[in-house]
Each structure stands twice: as C-alpha cells, then as structure tokens.
Amino acid sequence: MSTTRRGGALVDFPPERARTYREAGLWGTATIADEFHRTALAHPDRDAVVAPDGRATYRELDARSDALAAGLAGLGLRAGEPVLFQTGNTLATVVAWYGVLKAGLVPVATLAAHRGHEIGEISRRVGAAAHLVEAGRRFDLVGFALDQGSDHPSLRHVLVVGDDPRGTAVDTLAAGADPARARALVDGIQSGIDPDDVAVFQLSGGTTGVPKVIPRRHAEYWYNAAAYARSWGWTPGTRVAHLIPVIHNAGIACALHAAHSLGACLVLGPPDLDVSLPLMARERATHVLLGHGHFGAVEHPGFPAAAASLTQVVLSGAKVPPALFAHLEGLGLWSGQLFGMGEGLLLTTRPGAPRAARAETVGTPLSPYDEIAVLEPGTETEVSDGEVGELCCRGPYTLPGYFAAPEHNARAFTSDGFYRTGDLAAIRTIDGQRYVSIEGRIKDLINRGGEKVNAEEVELLLLRHPRVTAVAVVAMPDPRLGERTCAVVVTDGAPLDLDEVRRHFAALDVAKFKWPERIEHVDEIPRTLVGKTDKKRLQAEVAAKVGAESSTGAGARS
Structure with a gap:
C-alpha cells in the first residue's frame, strides 16, 4: 500500500464505479510512466518537447528521464514519496516530471510563486520527501527550499534544475547512468505500482486559505489527458503550444500528457509573449490554449506569425469577450472554449459544435461517462434546463474526495458522490444538443x-x-x-x-x-x-x- 493511503487520507472511487470505468476501457492497467514509455517506443524520432532551453525527441526524453529516475532512487527516495515542484516552462522541467514519475515518486504541482504560507502547509500535509526548484530565478527558490526543509518532519532533499551548489543538481543525478540498467530499474519500480494509486497531487484553485490537495491516479489521469487529445482530433503531427504554467492541471492534462498520449509535440513557452510567440512561429504550432491572461495575445505584433500555422485556438479561464471571438474569426482561426478544474471535469466546445455553442457556452463533458447535474445551491434538487444552479459532477476522472480533508469533503460532495464545483451553470439547448453555460460562482452572488x-x-x-x-x-x-x-x-x-x-x-x-x-x-x-x-x-x-x-x-x- 502506498504511503499516500496512510491514515485514511485518500478517498477511493466506489468499487462499482471503478469497475464500470475499467470494463468500459476508459482506465488502463499501466502507470503514467509506462504509458509514456509506450508512446516513446512507438514514436522514437518525433519531437516530444520543444522549449526555449532545448528540444528532445521521444527517444531522448525517455532515456533522459530513465537516467534521472535511477539517480533519484540512488538518493534513497522511495516509491510513493511526494516531491514538491517549483519550476517553470522548460525542457528540464519535463525531464524532471517524467523522471520523478518513473522513480515511483509523486509530483506535487505547486507553483513557482508559492511561498511559505502555502508550501509549509502543503508539504506537511502530503509528507513531501523532496523539494524540486529552479535555480536562477528572480526569487531565490533554492534558498527558500533550504529554509522550508529546516525542522521539517519529512523533507530530506533539495533538488535543483540548473546550476546552484546549495542543492542536488538533477543533471548530476542523471549523469553517467547506464541506459539498460536505468530502464531495468524503472521497469522494476513501475511493476510494483497500482495503476489506481496516486500518481500526482494537484492543488485546488480556491482564493481562500491554503489550497486543498487533489489526488490524481495513474489510470484516470492518463485517460483524462488521452480523451482530451482525442476530443480535438489531434494526431502525432499535432504541435501543441502551451504558455501558462505547465506544472498545473491544465498544463499536465491538456498539454504535456495529452500531447504525449499519442506522439504529438509539446511546444512549451513561458508566459512572456515576446519569447513564446516567436517560438510558436518557428515550430509551426497547430494548436494553442490561451488562458485569460493571454487573451490580449491577439493584439501582440508577434501573433500573426505565430498564428500562421494554427488550426485550433482554445480559450479558457473567463467568459470570452464577443470581440475576441470575432477577432479570431476575422483572422480565419477556428476557436473553441475549455472549462475545467484540477478536481476533474473538463467541458469543451469541440470541432463540430455550432458557432453559438462555441462562442456562448463551454460545451459538453469530455467523457460519455461524465455525469453532470445542475442543482439548486445548497440542496440536492435538480433545476430545469435553462435555470441557473450549481454545477455538480462525477465521472471517470473527477475526484471522489480531497486528500486528508474529511470535514471539507462532507460539504463538497452530495450524498451520491457528485462534486459540488461552486460554479453557477445552466443547460442550454442549441441545435438539439444540450450545452453547459457557466454563469458565475456561487460566492459571486451579490445580495442587493x-x-x-x-x-x-x-x-x-x-x-x-x-x-x-x-x-x-x-x-x-x-x-x-x-x-x-x-x-x-x-x-x-x-x-x-x-x-x-x-x-x-x-x-x-x-x-x-x-x-x-x-x-x-x-x-x-x-x-x-x-x-x-x-x-x-x-x-x-x-x-x-x-x-x-x-x-x-x-x-x-x-
């Protein structure tokens, strides 16, 4: 049993639902590390990642992450132990991500902007054993990690992406590893991991208090990403541009794992448009997800060149201004919307959706096994189509409970296991199809x-x-x-x-x-x-x- 299950902190999927998802072929029987390795064997010479700090084919990324996994195991890190990530959008981050997974460790998707208030609580809640940070940033993350490790009950290692002698450099850990021995070690580690055990800890996006911990399992998380890629019609020739933080649910499920579920290339840029847009242009990106913070990208002088090869622009994070949608149409770009959460449910307006649905709703659930209900807030009474209520959901990739949060879970789920998202929504029928329109947040109601x-x-x-x-x-x-x-x-x-x-x-x-x-x-x-x-x-x-x-x-x- 994994260390993440100790003390009853992990809420499991109900057995009958887990059985349904597996028998339907949604959940596989492999870990994320093994799923990635299979893709690498099928597409060894295709680009896996292109970023400002370098590029790697699937063969190269597979070998480099194997070597890092061997180095992490050599430090004495044990399968199931969590590793905090505070790194940016770089090739080195992607190598570290897969290296940590291949070593059987559990990445904790914190943000580079998190500080002691968040990291101190989260690291203790999950029992983190290592803290991976990026050297050379404006804020001294290496020094911060060392401070966080002082008198910490479980943190033993500060791992560093980049050059800083105060921590253990991941490049040094991976150096000199024999490829065959590293692969054999990874195979041995992965054979002992249950595909329904925790693969990744994501964090909630709430605005109050320290973020809650969201456990994502190997089988369901990979299914989430693979279904997302299929929903847009991606192929191994797709080149997926991603500019918002990759160590975040959208970055992992909708970019990194999604692209790597079928052999596509991830074009990974930083939030800085002056760097990312030229990268997209050079690498001929075909798909881009623009978060709300990048809605203004269309006005950047570098956007026309970056958009020259785009076939899909997906907008997410806020209501899309009609003028932005019209502007993209004027450029001849197909646009859709994404609404999602680290807790699971993804709604998208996929190819084939009518314009009104793409412009005015967030679409339909990703999986045919997703269940959604719009309930009168604070009750379990479903409202009629067209009426506004709280969006609730359960399904093959939506969490059955937050980690180590029994009191919150009692409020956050209905009696039959639907997650209360806190989002206000309504069901709209367009051309005979039911679509979800997001109408705000419950806490955003002003009582006048x-x-x-x-x-x-x-x-x-x-x-x-x-x-x-x-x-x-x-x-x-x-x-x-x-x-x-x-x-x-x-x-x-x-x-x-x-x-x-x-x-x-x-x-x-x-x-x-x-x-x-x-x-x-x-x-x-x-x-x-x-x-x-x-x-x-x-x-x-x-x-x-x-x-x-x-x-x-x-x-x-x-």
Whole structure:
C-alpha cells in the first residue's frame, strides 16, 4: 500500500464505479510512466518537447528521464514519496516530471510563486520527501527550499534544475547512468505500482486559505489527458503550444500528457509573449490554449506569425469577450472554449459544435461517462434546463474526495458522490444538443436587498462596452441594502463615468438592480497565484474605500 493511503487520507472511487470505468476501457492497467514509455517506443524520432532551453525527441526524453529516475532512487527516495515542484516552462522541467514519475515518486504541482504560507502547509500535509526548484530565478527558490526543509518532519532533499551548489543538481543525478540498467530499474519500480494509486497531487484553485490537495491516479489521469487529445482530433503531427504554467492541471492534462498520449509535440513557452510567440512561429504550432491572461495575445505584433500555422485556438479561464471571438474569426482561426478544474471535469466546445455553442457556452463533458447535474445551491434538487444552479459532477476522472480533508469533503460532495464545483451553470439547448453555460460562482452572488445579482453576468455585459478590456464585479457594503454592486474596470483609454455605464446598461435593457453602482479604475485586474481573479482582495479594497468615504462624508467614485 502506498504511503499516500496512510491514515485514511485518500478517498477511493466506489468499487462499482471503478469497475464500470475499467470494463468500459476508459482506465488502463499501466502507470503514467509506462504509458509514456509506450508512446516513446512507438514514436522514437518525433519531437516530444520543444522549449526555449532545448528540444528532445521521444527517444531522448525517455532515456533522459530513465537516467534521472535511477539517480533519484540512488538518493534513497522511495516509491510513493511526494516531491514538491517549483519550476517553470522548460525542457528540464519535463525531464524532471517524467523522471520523478518513473522513480515511483509523486509530483506535487505547486507553483513557482508559492511561498511559505502555502508550501509549509502543503508539504506537511502530503509528507513531501523532496523539494524540486529552479535555480536562477528572480526569487531565490533554492534558498527558500533550504529554509522550508529546516525542522521539517519529512523533507530530506533539495533538488535543483540548473546550476546552484546549495542543492542536488538533477543533471548530476542523471549523469553517467547506464541506459539498460536505468530502464531495468524503472521497469522494476513501475511493476510494483497500482495503476489506481496516486500518481500526482494537484492543488485546488480556491482564493481562500491554503489550497486543498487533489489526488490524481495513474489510470484516470492518463485517460483524462488521452480523451482530451482525442476530443480535438489531434494526431502525432499535432504541435501543441502551451504558455501558462505547465506544472498545473491544465498544463499536465491538456498539454504535456495529452500531447504525449499519442506522439504529438509539446511546444512549451513561458508566459512572456515576446519569447513564446516567436517560438510558436518557428515550430509551426497547430494548436494553442490561451488562458485569460493571454487573451490580449491577439493584439501582440508577434501573433500573426505565430498564428500562421494554427488550426485550433482554445480559450479558457473567463467568459470570452464577443470581440475576441470575432477577432479570431476575422483572422480565419477556428476557436473553441475549455472549462475545467484540477478536481476533474473538463467541458469543451469541440470541432463540430455550432458557432453559438462555441462562442456562448463551454460545451459538453469530455467523457460519455461524465455525469453532470445542475442543482439548486445548497440542496440536492435538480433545476430545469435553462435555470441557473450549481454545477455538480462525477465521472471517470473527477475526484471522489480531497486528500486528508474529511470535514471539507462532507460539504463538497452530495450524498451520491457528485462534486459540488461552486460554479453557477445552466443547460442550454442549441441545435438539439444540450450545452453547459457557466454563469458565475456561487460566492459571486451579490445580495442587493434580497435581489441576487450574478457578478459574472454583469461582467459579461460590461465587456460588451467597446472601451472595457477587463472587468471584475464585486460586492461593496451598504448600510441599507446590505450590498451593492461595484465594477472594477480596465479601459483602453479615458475612464468611464457611472452615467456612461448606466446608459450602456439601459441600452442593453438590463434590470436596474443589476446595474453597477460604483466604478473603480485599475491598470490591471489582480490575480491569485493560480491566475484567477483575486476578488477577495478587490472586495477588501473597495470596502476600505467605502468605509473611508463614509467617515468623511465623501460620495461614491465614478
């Protein structure tokens, strides 16, 4: 039994559901490391990864990660022990990822931006044995890892990608390994791992508290990625560009593992468009996932060259402004949407979906075995199609429970095992097909004197104003109504005043209780460490301003 099961911290899939998924051929009987090795044997000379720091064929990546696995085993790291990752979008990161998996270790997908508040709690919760960091970054991650290891009950090794003598360099660990012996060692390790055991620890994307730990199993996680690749019609000739952090669920399930499930190439660039767009152009990327932070890429002078070979642009992370969708169409680019979560469920508007579905919904579930229900929030009562409720789900790659979080699990799942996503959704029928439309977050409901205002709905309406380029809508305190609506906006020129916003909403024939009652201007919408809009921060800042104005008798800003 793996160390990740100790103390009942791991919630297993119910036996009858696990049996159904395996008998249906969804879950395999191999580990992720063995699945990757099979792909490498089938496509040895194809590009596996191209990144700013180098490139590797499948044969090369397979051999390099075998060698690293042997080096990690030589350090005394044991199968099942977790390894924290804090590295960027590089070839070295990909080698380390597969090397850790091949050694039977469990990558923990933290972010390079995480600090002691997150790492200290997460590393102890999972019992991390090693901390892998990247040298040479602006923030001294090596020194940080050494500090985190001090008086830590389980951390024994600081592993370093790059050159820093304070840690154990992964390049040194892999150097000199005999390929045949390394492969034999990996085979032996993998033969002792259950394909339904934990392969990876992902982290939740919540904005409050330390992220919760999401266990992803070998069989279900590989199925998740392979199904994603098939859903877009990828082939070994597909070249998948990815610019957001790869050590994150979207990076692993929708880019790294997805591409490597069928022999495609991962074109891995950093978030910096000045580097990534030329890389995409040189490598003739055919598919790209643009997170919300990169929606502005279409205005970058390097985008036309990068887009020259694209056949698919997938947009994710926020409601897609109609102008962006239209702009991509004007460039002759096919566009779709992705909505997903580290907890599992992926919804996509795949090839064949009508334009209205691709532009206005997030599509349909990835797997025919995904089950979704839209429930009245706080209940287990399903709402009718067209009505807004909480999106709940269960299926072959959606977690049955967070790791070591029994109290939270009791709130996060229905009595029949559906995960409560916290997202507001509605089912829309377009051309006879039922699609999911995301309508906001439950916690994004503003209670204006008993009238519920959906923040994301108001955001989408504001994005239809020609000068609004980004927006976040939050509640502000009000002594009479409890809450009123404040819109924090980024514009492409002069500020908007409240009267202009009112005229905009009047022209759209929107109910008055939904109209913003305060406008704040910012240069950029703040985001959390995982790239989500930091509404907690915005709400606190607005509340402080409202309080200060109340004490001085000043009026609301416009």
